[in-house]
Amino acid sequence: MSEPIALAxxxxxxxxxxxxSTGPGRSxxxxxxxxxxxxxxVWIGLLLAWYLGSIYLPLxxxxxxxxxxxxxxxxxxxxxxxxxxxxxxxSILLPGFTVASVLGIVAGLxxxxxxxxxxxxxxxxxxxxxVPPTVYIPYAIAILPxxxxxxxxxxxxxxFWPIFQNAVSGAHSLEQRYRDNARILGLTRFEYQRRVVLxxxxxxxxxxxxxxxxxxxxxxxxxxLFGANAGLGRFVQYYAxxxxxxxxxxxxxxxxxxxxxxxxxxxxxxxxALFWLK
Amino acid sequence: xxxxxxxxxxxxxxxxxxxLQDINVHVPVGQFISLLGASGSGKSTLLxxxxxxxxxxxxxxxxNGAVVVGPSLERGVVFQDYALFPWLSVVDxxxxxxxxxxxxxRKAERQEEAREYLRKVGLEAxxxxxxxxxxxxxxxxxxxxxxxxxxxxxLLMDEPFGALxxxxxxxxxxxxxxxxxxxxxxKTILFVTHDVDEALxxxxxxxxxxxxxxxxxxxxxxxxxxxxxxxxxxxxEALHALREQVAETLAEDTLxxxxxx
Numbered sequence: 005m006s007e008p009i010a011l012a013x014x015x016x017x018x019x020x021x022x023x024x025s026t027g028p029g030r031s032x033x034x035x036x037x038x039x040x041x042x043x044x045x046v047w048i049g050l051l052l053a054w055y056l057g058s059i060y061l062p063l064x065x066x067x068x069x070x071x072x073x074x075x076x077x078x079x080x081x082x083x084x085x086x087x088x089x090x091x092x093x094x095s096i097l098l099p100g101f102t103v104a105s106v107l108g109i110v111a112g113l114x115x116x117x118x119x120x121x122x123x124x125x126x127x128x129x130x131x132x133x134x135v136p137p138t139v140y141i142p143y144a145i146a147i148l149p150x151x152x153x154x155x156x157x158x159x160x161x162x163x164f165w166p167i168f169q170n171a172v173s174g175a176h177s178l179e180q181r182y183r184d185n186a187r188i189l190g191l192t193r194f195e196y197q198r199r200v201v202l203x204x205x206x207x208x209x210x211x212x213x214x215x216x217x218x219x220x221x222x223x224x225x226x227x228x229l230f231g232a233n234a235g236l237g238r239f240v241q242y243y244a245x246x247x248x249x250x251x252x253x254x255x256x257x258x259x260x261x262x263x264x265x266x267x268x269x270x271x272x273x274x275x276x277a278l279f280w281l282k
Numbered sequence: 283x284x285x286x287x288x289x290x291x292x293x294x295x296x297x298x299x300x301x302l303q304d305i306n307v308h309v310p311v312g313q314f315i316s317l318l319g320a321s322g323s324g325k326s327t328l329l330x331x332x333x334x335x336x337x338x339x340x341x342x343x344x345x346n347g348a349v350v351v352g353p354s355l356e357r358g359v360v361f362q363d364y365a366l367f368p369w370l371s372v373v374d375x376x377x378x379x380x381x382x383x384x385x386x387x388r389k390a391e392r393q394e395e396a397r398e399y400l401r402k403v404g405l406e407a408x409x410x411x412x413x414x415x416x417x418x419x420x421x422x423x424x425x426x427x428x429x430x431x432x433x434x435x436x437l438l439m440d441e442p443f444g445a446l447x448x449x450x451x452x453x454x455x456x457x458x459x460x461x462x463x464x465x466x467x468x469k470t471i472l473f474v475t476h477d478v479d480e481a482l483x484x485x486x487x488x489x490x491x492x493x494x495x496x497x498x499x500x501x502x503x504x505x506x507x508x509x510x511x512x513x514x515x516x517x518x519e520a521l522h523a524l525r526e527q528v529a530e531t532l533a534e535d536t537l538x539x540x541x542x543x
Contacts, residue, residue, distance in 0.1 A: 184335055185365055187353045189432070190382050199378065203369035280369045282414045 070250040078250035079258065085239065086258050092234035093224055093262075096152060100159030101220045108164050108216070109209055112171020113201050117178075126172070133169060137162035137223055141230055155227040162223040163216035170212025174205025207281065210274040217270055221263045236262065286310040287332065287436060287470060291341035294327055300495040301327050305341070307489055307498065311435070312468035316485030316504070318475060320532065324496030325474045329440050332472060333359050345436060355383055358434030360442045365425035366413040372424050373409045376400060379431040399427040403457060419450035426458065437471045443480070452512065455484060463509060478528050482521060483510065490528060492535035500531045 034042070051072060058071035070078070079086075115121040137158055144154035178201055186200045225237030232238040236259045243251040292305040301324040309315050319325040330336045331343060334353040343350045345357060359365075366375045376396035380387065387395070400406050403423040413421055422442055429437055439458075443451040462469060475481050481488050482504055490500035504524065506515060515521055 181361060181365075182367065184359075184361070185367070187335060188333065188359045189379055190353065190355055191378075199370075200367065203367070206369075280412045280414055 067249055070253055074250045075253045075257070078248075079254035082239075082251055082254055082258075086236070086255065089234055089236050089239045090262060092232070092238075093228070093236045096155045096227070096235070097159055097220050097224050100156040100224075101163050101217060103156075104160045104163035104216060104220075105167055105213060108167030108212065109171050109202070112168045112209075112212075113175045113197055113205060115168075116172040116175025116205070117197070117201055122172075122176075129165070129169065129172075133165040137219070138226055141223075141227055145231060151231045155224065155232070158227050159220045159223050162219040163213075166215040166219065167209065167212040170208045170215075171205055174208030174212075175201050177208070178204050206277055210270075210278070214267065214270060214274075217267060218263075221259075221266070225259065285346050286313070287472070288344045289328075289332075289341065290343075292328070292331065292338045292343055293340035294324065294331060294336070295339045302331075302338075303495040303497045305496070305498055307501070309470060309472065309487075311346075311470050314462060314471045314473065314484060314486045316473050316475060316481035316488045317491065318478060318481040318488060318528065319491030319496065320476060320493050320536075322496075323491040323493045325476075325491050326440050328491070328496065329359075329438050329472065329474050332436075333357055333438050355432055356434055357436045357438055358429040358432040360422075360425045360429045360437065360439045362441045362444045363418065363421065365428065366421060368413045370412075371409075372405065372411055372413065372416070373397065373400065375413070375424060376428050376431050379428045383431065383433045396427075396431065399431045400424070402430070402461065403427045417450075419446050419454060422446065422454060423457070426454075426461075430461070435467075435469055437469050439471065439473045441475055442473075444475070444477075451480075455480065456512070459484060459508075459510065478525055479516070482506075482524055482528075483512065483515065488524075488528065490531055492532075492539075494539055499535050500528065502527075 054069075055072050058067075058069045058074075061069055063069060067074070115125050140161060141154070141158050144157050145151060148154040148157060182200055182204055186196050191200065224235070225240070228235040228237030229241050236255065240252055240255040240259065243249075243255060287307075287309040289305050289307045292302060293300065294302040305328065307315075317325050317328065327336070331338050332345075332350065334350050334357065337351075350357075366372070367378075370378065373393060373396045376399050377389075377392045380392045380395050384392070397406065397409060400409055403426050405420060405423045405427060408416055408420055408424075413424065416424070425442065429439075443454050446454065462471060473481070473484055485504050488500070488502055488504050489498055491497065492499040502524075506520070
């Protein structure tokens with residue numbers, strides 16, 4: 005009896021060892037410094053590639069790839085202008101996104117809890133939702149009195165559909181037991197929406213809002229290419245027109261940072277609102 | 283005038299499949315009635331009908347003379363699990379029930395009253411916690427507290443201790459009996475379970491449902507003195523005999539169903 009067992013353990017000990025040593029065992033050995041280095045390795049690599057590229061790529065006189073130092077300088081110089089641009093962009097993004105969130109959530113939950121409203125609205129939403137919102141931009145500019153209003157409208161349309169659709173599915177997927185409990189408690193329709201459907205649908209709603217916010221940034225910058233006189237997208241386009249690539253790249257990096265910070269903020273809000281989800 | 287819960291010829295079908303057939307039971311006010319049945323006997327469905335969450339396909343269902351047409355605060359329900367809303371703290375879960383039962387009471391008083399109910403079920407330490415942070419037993423204590431907070435004279439319990447470990451289950455059974463025995467006027471309780479011992483330990487009376495379709499195959503008194511002593515009761519000949527009788531009835535029903543199939 006002892007022989008096969010010994011054989012088995014031997015075999016077992018031979019096979020998994022090499023796999024394990026490349027797995028968690030090794031990164032534990034690295035310590036915190038090693039792990040910190042790993043998580044910034046991509047950044048360092050990209051920065052290095054950028055630096056070397058800007059020196060050695062044969063681009064002639066036209067510096068399509070400005071060096072990191074040059075870009076950092078341009079970024080520093082443009083900060084006041086970028087800040088004004090940020091304010092201008094957010095005066096479009098925030099109203100559009102906020103109205104889209106409020107309307108998307110209210111309409112989504114209302115439709116999602118009523119089979120009848122679903123029959124009426126969902127076929128329409130299926131057609132209207134996937135239309136790329138960018139196609140509305142020229143018409144919005146033509147119809148609405150100011151550029152700002154038309155840009156807000158386009159951001160609104162872009163953010164509305166994902167939020168609406170996620171709110172609908174959030175309300176729709178409300179578990180039977182919560183519905184039963186709400187009925188047992190005799191909640192009114194409004195109390196039911198506010199204290200049961202809304203919190204239960206929040207995980208869906210926040211994913212919708214994350215998609216909506218990302219869409220908002222895309223639409224915002226695209227809209228600014230059409231007719232803005234300030235803003236982040238406008239900044240990038242403006243300096244590209246003048247072939248001022250250091251400033252243009254600085255604008256791209258800055259816009260990326262603003263988007264990242266906004267998405268992170270939304271994620272913070274989500275975590276706070278969903279603390280009970282464990 | 284017929285007080286209490288009256289089920290007359292209750293039938294329920296899901297699409298064309300009959301779930302319940304010709305259920306006739308009269309539960310007088312203040313009675314603790316256990317409803318026992320195997321899975322598939324439609325016992326939970328019957329409880330949902332009494333709660334007003336579903337409507338019977340046939341027959342008449344009345345509580346204190348009024349035909350049941352939908353859920354009402356008169357009839358509180360405790361489900362097996364997840365009765366509490368996970369996004370509300372334990373105390374807020376109770377308060378929402380008090381707010382519906384007594385709309386005129388101010389919020390501070392409601393909170394105080396909610397605390398009172400939580401104390402009653404031994405959950406005062408978990409007042410500010412959220413259901414996700416509680417064990418199954420504690421959640422069910424909260425569910426009982428909420429049902430009590432509704433102030434319903436009729437309590438419907440659908441295997442409320444079914445998901446608990448034996449120790450917690452025994453504790454909560456005793457807690458439920460204690461609360462029920464102390465309350466005046468006595469609440470009427472319809473307690474659904476598939477556990478014969480639980481049904482006999484808790485109830486004044488035991489109604490047994492057979493399967494496919496669910497129908498009453500036994501309706502017997504559980505004549506043990508109260509307050510009941512768990513140890514002496516479970517050691518007694520009388521309980522043993524009753525348990526045998528119930529088991530035999532259930533086995534016979536299964537046998538007949540197999541023969542028919």
